[in-house]
Amino acid sequence: MSDSNKWDTIVIGGGIMGSWTAVQLLRAGVEKVLLLEKFPLPHTRGSSHGATRICRFGYPQDHQTILARDSLQDWFWLQQESGQQIIRETPLLWTADAKNEHEMTHALANIKNLCPQARVRVFEDPAVTSISQEFPQLTFPSEICASAMLDNSAYVLMADKITSLLRTWICQHGGVIKDGMEVQGIQVDGNEDVAVETQGQSQKFHAKTLVICAGAWAKPFLEMAGVGTLPLQPVKIQVAYFQEKPGQKHPHLSQIHESSKYNCNWSIPSIEYPGLVKFGPHQGPAINPDARDAVDAEGELKKLREFVAETCQALDPTPKIVETCMYTAPDSNWDLLSEKSWPLGLKEEKFLTNCQPCLLQDLHNLSSKQLAEKFRSMWYLSEYVHIETCKKNTTSRAMLKDEIPPV
Numbered sequence: 001m002s003d004s005n006k007w008d009t010i011v012i013g014g015g016i017m018g019s020w021t022a023v024q025l026l027r028a029g030v031e032k033v034l035l036l037e038k039f040p041l042p043h044t045r046g047s048s049h050g051a052t053r054i055c056r057f058g059y060p061q062d063h064q065t066i067l068a069r070d071s072l073q074d075w076f077w078l079q080q081e082s083g084q085q086i087i088r089e090t091p092l093l094w095t096a097d098a099k100n101e102h103e104m105t106h107a108l109a110n111i112k113n114l115c116p117q118a119r120v121r122v123f124e125d126p127a128v129t130s131i132s133q134e135f136p137q138l139t140f141p142s143e144i145c146a147s148a149m150l151d152n153s154a155y156v157l158m159a160d161k162i163t164s165l166l167r168t169w170i171c172q173h174g175g176v177i178k179d180g181m182e183v184q185g186i187q188v189d190g191n192e193d194v195a196v197e198t199q200g201q202s203q204k205f206h207a208k209t210l211v212i213c214a215g216a217w218a219k220p221f222l223e224m225a226g227v228g229t230l231p232l233q234p235v236k237i238q239v240a241y242f243q244e245k246p247g248q249k250h251p252h253l254s255q256i257h258e259s260s261k262y263n264c265n266w267s268i269p270s271i272e273y274p275g276l277v278k279f280g281p282h283q284g285p286a287i288n289p290d291a292r293d294a295v296d297a298e299g300e301l302k303k304l305r306e307f308v309a310e311t312c313q314a315l316d317p318t319p320k321i322v323e324t325c326m327y328t329a330p331d332s333n334w335d336l337l338s339e340k341s342w343p344l345g346l347k348e349e350k351f352l353t354n355c356q357p358c359l360l361q362d363l364h365n366l367s368s369k370q371l372a373e374k375f376r377s378m379w380y381l382s383e384y385v386h387i388e389t390c391k392k393n394t395t396s397r398a399m400l401k402d403e404i405p406p407v
């Protein structure tokens with residue numbers, strides 16, 4: 001085997017997850033890191049494209065809040081390292097109807113307990129009146145808004161800029177990115193060697209460790225690598241941009257809304273396209289990631305249009321731009337790390353216990369030898385195992401506090 005085909009770690013997937021993973025490996029001192037991406041970069045076929053993402057601390061489950069909170073230092077690290085603005089303070093308004101307000105209540109408790117420095121406040125009852133006094137352009141009927149909170153400690157991340165900066169950093173620090181290089185096979189052998197076959201087996205790479213960050217495409221790789229079948233079902237997310245009416249301004253807020261009438265949606269203020277406010281649903285139709293455009297997501301788009309027409313007086317409710325993205329699993333599927341979600345083999349070993357902090361804790365407590373044995377030579381990382389962009393780098397870093405599994 002030629003030396004140029006031997007690596008310490010191979011990362012599959014050049015989205016935000018794979019890019020951060022490669023950066024964190026290099027920061028941790030791993031020397032030979034290869035990132036393989038099937039499409040020429042940058043591309044818009046996965047989950048990470050688009051100019052912006054919300055970074056928030058209010059999550060219904062405490063481990064999500066902890067991960068989001070702890071990842072902040074890495075976003076600021078990247079901002080300082082690159083000299084580019086990648087993170088912008090942007091308040092977040094969360095509204096919910098009576099049936100869905102419990103999520104917000106849990107999120108609020110988590111922010112207060114785990115991020116005591118966060119600046120968050122609840123709107124006085126009746127929430128709809130308090131909101132329209134402060135933001136006259138927002139007109140929520142009480143049937144869809146029983147409670148509301150404003151998180152002044154939320155951010156918007158400049159997503160496309162970030163992935164591009166991470167890739168540059170990787171190349172400047174000794175990592176290698178090969179794009180247009182589709183991984184087609186994985187073989188994990190007993191000697192802690194992983195063989196990765198690309199493009200019709202014409203090229204084979206070997207590594208001690210493999211990290212799968214293939215997003216919506218992750219499931220078959222896990223099966224190939226012998227990890228088993230995880231309940232990952234990619235869904236199509238259609239994002240719509242609504243224009244401010246002439247002479248009117250939509251408030252400079254991100255939003256999350258949950259109600260029986262409109263399901264769950266989010267929005268990001270006019271940061272990427274001047275005068276256009278971005279809205280997206282948290283749910284969408286199930287898809288095959290290679291045929292995502294064949295599936296109609298008009299139902300979710302219609303709900304967004306109706307939501308904008310009813311609640312956002314400064315916006316024209318006909319979207320000017322519609323873009324497509326994917327979630328690796330439905331957004332409600334927070335708990336892929338719960339035991340019941342995992343393949344039997346792992347469950348029986350009690351390696352992965354109830355939730356994410358346990359996973360991190362276990363990884364901290366395991367020696368590198370145990371870690372290598374448990375995962376053989378493979379770590380598995382994927383979108384909803386490490387849940388959202390803002391938390392992923394934390395997770396990678398936490399894992400890397402332990403030694404890299406030995407050869």
Ligand SMILES: Cc1cc2nc3c(=O)[nH]c(=O)nc-3n(C[C@H](O)[C@H](O)[C@H](O)COP(=O)(O)OP(=O)(O)OC[C@H]3O[C@@H](n4cnc5c(N)ncnc54)[C@H](O)[C@@H]3O)c2cc1C
Nearest residue numbers: 013015016017038046047048053054183214215325388389
């Ligand atoms: C519309 C939308 C809005 C979102 N908003 C937020 C938000 O506000 N806040 C937040 O935190 N998160 C948000 N998310 C979620 C976040 O964007 C995703 O969690 C994140 O982008 C997932 O990144 P990833 O690297 O796992 O997946 P991807 O970006 O899809 O990367 C996976 C990569 O693997 C590559 N790949 C697949 N198969 C192969 C192969 N065989 N060989 C080589 N490479 C392969 C793919 O081409 C792809 O580039 C949003 C997602 C969407 C779609």
